[in-house]
Amino acid sequence: MWRRSLMLRCFGCRSVGPKGLLGSSAVRACSAPAVPAARITALQAVDLWKEHFVERGVTEPDHSAQYIIAYLLGAKTIESLEKEKLAEFLSPEKTEQMWKLCSRRLSRMPVQYVIEEWDFRDLTLKMRPPVFIPRPETEELVELVLTDLEVGTGVAADAQHTLLEVGCGSGAISLSLLKSLPQFRAVAVDQSQDAVDLTRENAFRLGLQDRLQVHRLDVMKDAETVLSLCNHVSALVSNPPYLYSEDMTTLEPEIFRFEDHAALDGGKDGLKVIKQILTLAPQILSNHGCVYLEVDPRHPPLIQRWVEVNVEEMHYVETRHDITGRPRFCILRKEKSNRDHKLDLD
Numbered sequence: 624m625w626r627r628s629l630m631l632r633c634f635g636c637r638s639v640g641p642k643g644l645l646g647s648s649a650v651r652a653c654s655a656p657a658v659p660a661a662r663i664t665a666l667q668a669v670d671l672w673k674e675h676f677v678e679r680g681v682t683e684p685d686h687s688a689q690y691i692i693a694y695l696l697g698a699k700t701i702e703s704l705e706k707e708k709l710a711e712f713l714s715p716e717k718t719e720q721m722w723k724l725c726s727r728r729l730s731r732m733p734v735q736y737v738i739e740e741w742d743f744r745d746l747t748l749k750m751r752p753p754v755f756i757p758r759p760e761t762e763e764l765v766e767l768v769l770t771d772l773e774v775g776t777g778v779a780a781d782a783q784h785t786l787l788e789v790g791c792g793s794g795a796i797s798l799s800l801l802k803s804l805p806q807f808r809a810v811a812v813d814q815s816q817d818a819v820d821l822t823r824e825n826a827f828r829l830g831l832q833d834r835l836q837v838h839r840l841d842v843m844k845d846a847e848t849v850l851s852l853c854n855h856v857s858a859l860v861s862n863p864p865y866l867y868s869e870d871m872t873t874l875e876p877e878i879f880r881f882e883d884h885a886a887l888d889g890g891k892d893g894l895k896v897i898k899q900i901l902t903l904a905p906q907i908l909s910n911h912g913c914v915y916l917e918v919d920p921r922h923p924p925l926i927q928r929w930v931e932v933n934v935e936e937m938h939y940v941e942t943r944h945d946i947t948g949r950p951r952f953c954i955l956r957k958e959k960s961n962r963d964h965k966l967d968l969d
């Protein structure tokens with residue numbers, strides 16, 4: 624059974640209001656409740672912590688307590704544990720651990736960081752602050768890339784293909800794609816050393832390290848190096864930082880205080896990294912190769928217009944919607960003119 628939660632609201636679904644830094648990011652000062660003197664059962668611990676979380680205004684109090692206790696009992700979800708197990712008294716060590724982990728959640732640390740792992744599609748990935756925690760909508764991005772690569776563009780199953788991911792974070796996208804596409808290798812880059820380290824660690828844990836190269840590179844500053852590492856790539860995938868800078872102050876404390884702001888802030892119009900990716904794309908992709916982007920719902924028409932004016936050889940193919948019906952994913956394809964393509968072949 625996989626962990627499912629809206630613990631960190633997806634950005635496309637967020638309500639951005641004029642709350643400002645002190646409105647949304649301020650956290651009430653809180654001290655953790657004392658460890659109980661008497662022994663308590665797992666279910667009692669869940670109920671107790673749920674109450675503490677509610678009292679202190681911690682979001683998703685129920686899920687928070689449940690995921691932490693399930694993790695301590697060696698399971699992913701509380702539903703997957705037997706009733707008898709939940710009715711057993713916790714050992715003093717487990718009780719102390721529960722208090723330690725729940726106290727972290729009380730400080731608004733996301734559950735994913737508290738338990739140091741989370742599920743993405745069929746993978747369980749290590750999580751560590753401040754590396755971006757993968758969101759559910761990114762699973763949809765992976766699904767659409769897979770569908771497109773497996774059937775749409777007719778990528779030959781027997782040929783070697785490379786994909787590039789810009790901004791790999793924990794490695795969620797690249798590792799999911801590699802797991803499902805055995806004929807692919809991937810290059811993943813990120814400006815953050817924490818992200819690079821975590822992607823490498825997750826690749827090793829999943830046995831995918833031989834098909835994944837990970838580099839600490841900033842696409843804004845290290846464009847030449849990125850270009851020297853990648854050409855004739857079949858797909859360029861990215862869930863880049865795409866929040867409008869002004870929206871950063873409206874983020875939940877879980878996000879604002881614990882996740883790397885460089886993973887979120889896409890500049891004034893949220894398009895800073897996106898424009899750079901699209902500028903480099905024609906030199907990175909093979910002819911007919913595609914760019915797949917996760918973006919803010921306001922972005923698709925802006926990206927389409929910008930590419931038409933600024934990037935030769937890249938054609939806007941379509942906008943795809945997420946399961947809530949919001950326009951969240953852009954697909955673009957490199958199309959060389961017949962003349963240029965012929966010159967390349969000669």
Ligand SMILES: C[S@@+](CC[C@H](N)C(=O)[O-])C[C@H]1O[C@@H](n2cnc3c(N)ncnc32)[C@H](O)[C@@H]1O
Pocket residue numbers: 755756757758761789790791792793794795796812813814815818840841842843844862863864865883885886887896
């Ligand atoms: C929204 S997170 C996505 C992480 C991961 N791909 C995922 O979906 O969970 C964006 C990532 O892009 C990285 N990033 C931001 N600016 C970058 C840049 N200029 N060059 C390379 N990586 C960048 C951040 O460090 C962060 O890991």
